[in-house]
Amino acid sequence: MEQTAVIKTANTAKTAGAPGAVKAAGPAKADRRKKSADIACLLFDMLVLALVVWIALPALDEYTAAGIITPGKVSDAERTLESGGEGDEDSIFNHITIESEQQAAILEALRRRWPERKAPWDNGYQGLCETWVCDVYASAGIPVSGSCCASESRDKYAVWSEEIPVGAMIYSGPEYLSGYLCEDCGKDPGHVAIYIGDGKVAGSQSQYIMTLEEFKEYFGYGGWSFGGS
Ligand SMILES: [Zn+2]
Numbered sequence: 001m002e003q004t005a006v007i008k009t010a011n012t013a014k015t016a017g018a019p020g021a022v023k024a025a026g027p028a029k030a031d032r033r034k035k036s037a038d039i040a041c042l043l044f045d046m047l048v049l050a051l052v053v054w055i056a057l058p059a060l061d062e063y064t065a066a067g068i069i070t071p072g073k074v075s076d077a078e079r080t081l082e083s084g085g086e087g088d089e090d091s092i093f094n095h096i097t098i099e100s101e102q103q104a105a106i107l108e109a110l111r112r113r114w115p116e117r118k119a120p121w122d123n124g125y126q127g128l129c130e131t132w133v134c135d136v137y138a139s140a141g142i143p144v145s146g147s148c149c150a151s152e153s154r155d156k157y158a159v160w161s162e163e164i165p166v167g168a169m170i171y172s173g174p175e176y177l178s179g180y181l182c183e184d185c186g187k188d189p190g191h192v193a194i195y196i197g198d199g200k201v202a203g204s205q206s207q208y209i210m211t212l213e214e215f216k217e218y219f220g221y222g223g224w225s226f227g228g229s
Contacts, residue, residue, distance in 0.1 A: 091115055092209065093196065098166050102226075105140035106167035106194065110202060113139055119208035132204040133169055133192050137227060140167075145228045148184035150192035157228025164212075164224045166197035173220020191219045 093111040098104050114120055114136070125132040130150050137144045147153045154171035164170060172191035182189045193203025193215065201215040202208060210218070 092198070092200065098197070102140065102142050103165070103167040105142065106136060107196065109136050109139035110194070110196065114202070114208075116209060120204035121206050121208060125204035127204075129191050129193065129204045130189070133194055136194060142227055147228075149182040149187065149189035151187040151190035151222075152182065152185045153192065153225065153228050154190060154222040155187075157225035158223030159225060160223040164195045165226060166195065168195045168224040168226050169193070169228065170195045170201055170215065170224045171222030173216075173222045176218075176220045176222075190222065193219075195224060 091111045093107040093115075098107065114123075120132045130153070134144050134146075145153075145157065147156055150171055151174075153169070154174075158171050169192050174190075176190055177188045178190060180189055181187070191203070191205065193201045193205065193210075195212070196202045196209075199212045201210045201212055203210070203215075205218075207214070215221075
């Protein structure tokens with residue numbers, strides 16, 4: 001309906017502007033010429049309208065699907081900005097062999113939200129090792145079995161094997177003391193970080209990326225779990 005209305009208006013406007021020209025031209029020949037010109041104009045208008053609809057509709061769908069124009073929905077681009085940039089393209093998190101979607105999701109969350117230059121220790125996670133680990137898992141969409149502190153999680157969930165899967169939470173050994181006491185379980189809360197593969201550990205410790213040897217030397221080794229924190 002709207003299309004017809006638009007075309008009619010355009011046509012009327014043309015006719016209204018024409019009388020002077022028609023009078024000057026005189027005979028029926030000019031009328032015929034005018035009529036065919038009108039039809040050509042009409043066809044052209046319809047073609048342009050069809051073209052606009054054909055181009056605009058899929059583009060609109062695409063934007064809606066991407067969440068760009070849906071009110072209240074944060075687009076991926078905005079989320080990236082919120083979290084402080086795209087991450088480093090040439091990141092260590094890109095060069096690790098993984099075996100599962102979950103591992104890929106953890107590394108991608110690290111690359112995008114916590115690239116090497118954005119150490120969690122310097123960005124709000126000082127003393128919040130377990131919170132950071134849980135936030136990384138949450139960003140990767142992986143459920144976490146919660147507990148009061150890293151030491152309690154270790155005692156509940158840790159697997160004590162030397163083979164650590166990429167993306168696993170890695171715990172400090174019982175001998176490591178952070179100097180605090182957990183209000184819930186009364187234990188020293190210890191430390192937890194994430195094994196990112198290739199002999200490296202990422203965590204909200206003062207040195208963001210440590211080698212596994214450095215981690216074990218400093219925090220001891222209390223085993224690992226996949227999502228038990
Ligand atoms: Zn505790």
